[in-house]
Amino acid sequence: MLLRIDPGSAQPLYDQIAGDVRRQASAGTLRAGDRLPPAREVAEALDVNLHTVLKAYQLLRDEGLVEMRRGRGAVVSAHAAALAALRDDALALAARAHELGVGADAVAALVRAAAEEADEA
Amino acid sequence: MDKSFRRALGAGVVTPVVAALAAVAVELAVMGDLPDPVATHWGVDGPDGFSAPWTVPVMTALTAGVLPLVLGASAARAIRKGERGFTLRLLPAVAAGLSVFLGGLLAGTLVIQRGLDAAEGAPDVLPVLLVALPAGAIVGTVAWFGQPRETAARIDAAVAAAPLPLAPGERAVWLGRAEMTPWALAFIVLATLAAWTGSALMWLAGDTAAAAIITGVAVLLSVLAATFTVAHVRIDATGLTVTSGARLVRMRVPAEDIVSVAAIEVHGLAQYGGYGIRQIPGATAVVLRPGLAIEVTRRSGRRFVVTVDDADTAASLLAAAGEAAHAAQD
Structure with missing residues (x-):
């Protein structure tokens, strides 16, 4: 999956990351059961703080779009279909x-x- | 229907079907004259393994029919899709030869036991082997030369991907997985499980040497399965990173080293001689399934290929990373 952030934007970085995931769920490119990449890997690749990515994932979990599963990380929930x-x-x-x-x-x-x-x- | 497909069908599908049916027909014809059980295995001193007569036609159908048919049909299917290559010419020929050899061998073992009162008196199996083996070899050779030689795979010219437009300062990452097809994965998992089961049984049976060897094989299979069945692909400003499932293998193409990137279709068998991490002259490929992939051309002219879903997005981001790296250098 593609994640893009613009540090120059007024929108907080975690919100931008969460927005990318939401956008891809509504476009149907992310479906229920798809795994989000490990937060550590995203943080490293985007050169942002690990907590920024974790905060984005937590936001998505609070919305019900993502489920945190022990051992499997963040998994897209059935809620993705509603967004789509x-x-x-x-x-x-x-x-x-x-x-x-x-x-x-x-x-x-x-x-x-x-x-x-x-x-x- | 083109010639390659027609010939592959004849060698890899029709021949196994005909050979297996003929062998089973012969076996059923002599079934009434056989001892019960019949000899099914021979040692140096004559027959040493026995089974019920009906098991032989079943084994014949499976080993001389179904198994070669699967080999031949999988190759014929790839050939119909336009793939060509050494392996795809070899598989139907092997299927044809194998079916004739095994069909002849199994039917022959029953024919030589006609009219016997007990299978212990079965004659030597060597003459049967001496007929079946050359017959299989001849049919396989004929099938090989009967198929047209087309080594070049039909490869569509790669079109360089347009770099993903990024605002100044914008950062992007593409994270994906390259995975084997579910069928291939299931096969590998089953083989690994079988090896582990075998080793457990050997430890229980108490044959330490055999148990140690099979455990070694099981460990090796598990490592190989973890290494070659799944890979993590990461594309960011620094370039392309491919990490194997068990983190044993890590391959990188730095952004500065990228000349062009394209989203392509790959056929592992025809272009790389198989699946997994492949090295061929001029290219390194992580091909875990047929289908979409990204192809990176490096400064040295070498190509690096990795299969991924959504290859278009991945290729355009990697092209953008390459372009940005070159711009930064100038």
């Missing part, structure tokens, strides 16, 4: 937002607000 199922909706929403001149951050905020409303309802 939302991909078309996300693309359609992004295209519509682009048409209307609404930026990605604003769309993300809208989705977050909508999710909170849906939770309360």
Whole structure:
């Protein structure tokens, strides 16, 4: 799997790594049962702190996208299919937002607000 | 249907089927005149192993039919896909020769026991061997020369991968695995398990020398299995690193040494004479299965090939790493 980070970006590095995994799960290139590479190896190759990678993996575990298994490391969970199922909706929403001149951050905020409303309802 | 495929089919599929059917037919025809049990193994002093007569046709079907058929059919399948090479010409010929030799040998051992009251009186098996062995050798040779000689594998010209566009300062890593096909893996695991089981039985049976030897074989098989069935592939700014499953072997292509990278299709048997870590003139290859791979051309002109899934992504990142390293040097 491909992981890319931009240390110059305002987004925290662990968030960028987690975002890469999420993106690949929604694109269907990462499927349930796929193993994430060992955190140590990722840290070494990207020249970042081991704890940065571990924090990304923990974030993904808290989201339910990744399961930590003793001896097997981080494994993509069945939740990946849910992300993949939302991909078309996300693309359609992004295209519509682009048409209307609404930026990605604003769309993300809208989705977050909508999710909170849906939770309360 | 091209000539190579037709001939491979004749040698590797039709010949084993015909030879095994003929041998089984002869065995069934003499079945009524045989002692029970029949002799199935001969030592220096005559027959020393005996089995029920029905086991012989079963063994014939398996060893003269199924086994050569699997060899021949696997080669024919690769040839139909466009692969060519020494091994692919050899396998159907071996299948043809093997089926005739084993079919003739097994059927012959029953034919010489016709009309006997007891298998202990079975005549010497040597004449049967002296007929079956040359017959198999002749059929195998005919099958070898009957197949067209096409040593060059059909290789599509490698198209250099476009470097993955990276923003200045952006870092990227591609981590992947090269793994054998599940069938090959299952076969190797079973063979290893069989060796371990054999060694355990030998220790129990108390034959220390044999037990030590078989344990050694089992250990060797386990190490080989761990080394050659899976490899970890890492591509980052420093270049390409391939580490074998048990971490015994580590191969590197530094980014500065990369001239070009391409995503290609490889056929281990035809191009590298097999699977595993292969050295051929001009190239080193870690070929664990047929299919997608990345091919790196080094400054020396040597190529390094490793099979990976998603070879396109891997190749474009490695091309980007090579380009960045060259830019940094200038």
